[in-house]
Amino acid sequence: NAGVTQTPKFRVLKTGQSMTLLCAQDMNHEYMYWYRQDPGMGLRLIHYSVGEGTTAKGEVPDGYNVSRLKKQNFLLGLESAAPSQTSVYFCASSWLAASEQFFGPGTRLTVL
Amino acid sequence: GEDVEQSLFLSVREGDSSVINCTYTDSSSTYLYWYKQEPGAGLQLLTYIFSNMDMKQDQRLTVLLNKKDKHLSLRIADTQTGDSAIYFCAERAGANNLFFGTGTRLTVIP
Numbered sequence: 001n002a003g004v005t006q007t008p009k010f011r012v013l014k015t016g017q018s019m020t021l022l023c024a025q026d027m028n029h030e031y032m033y034w035y036r037q038d039p040g041m042g043l044r045l046i047h048y049s050v051g052e053g054t055t056a057k058g059e060v061p062d063g064y065n066v067s068r069l070k071k072q073n074f075l076l077g078l079e080s081a082a083p084s085q086t087s088v089y090f091c092a093s094s095w096l097a098a099s100e101q102f103f104g105p106g107t108r109l110t111v112l
Numbered sequence: 113g114e115d116v117e118q119s120l121f122l123s124v125r126e127g128d129s130s131v132i133n134c135t136y137t138d139s140s141s142t143y144l145y146w147y148k149q150e151p152g153a154g155l156q157l158l159t160y161i162f163s164n165m166d167m168k169q170d171q172r173l174t175v176l177l178n179k180k181d182k183h184l185s186l187r188i189a190d191t192q193t194g195d196s197a198i199y200f201c202a203e204r205a206g207a208n209n210l211f212f213g214t215g216t217r218l219t220v221i222p
Binding site: 043 | 116120142143152153154155156157160200202204209210211212213214215
């Protein structure tokens, strides 16, 4: 089992460009999450999904959109990147809401 | 969001005990967690404690919870160089939200 994988690992964007981060899990988990990690701050929840076809806003959803068309994939989109979105993005999945969350290795995004 | 605070840095000598502290604000938290993040990697769950427990021990790890003071600590006995990492505490507040602290960077000096 690969667990939780994220692509790409690194990306540099110019302000205003768009991109999609892909998260995939092979553990048949219902719940999937997108977090961002910034220096001196803990992880903050951007969006999450409680099952295929569902999405919900987390703590810092502005400027991001997500989709969960397939159970194993959770996509995070930036329509018009801003320098404030420079961060490390982590995807996680869990079987239930209260279950252990398994994290991917992260995507380091820089917006110039 | 909820406020979860940790000191940013801790240095200990190899073989000593490490104690990483965390304070949180939500008295209705059901679970509290400790995660470890090694360089360039995602977070890995180390241990967790249910809010009606005071202490949990798991090999070299001891978690203490003072619910009255909303204080959580992680003690690592016989700290090794492989324990060098960033340690995050997190509280579960609500059904789907985990709120993370800022992380404590533990450096183990050989």
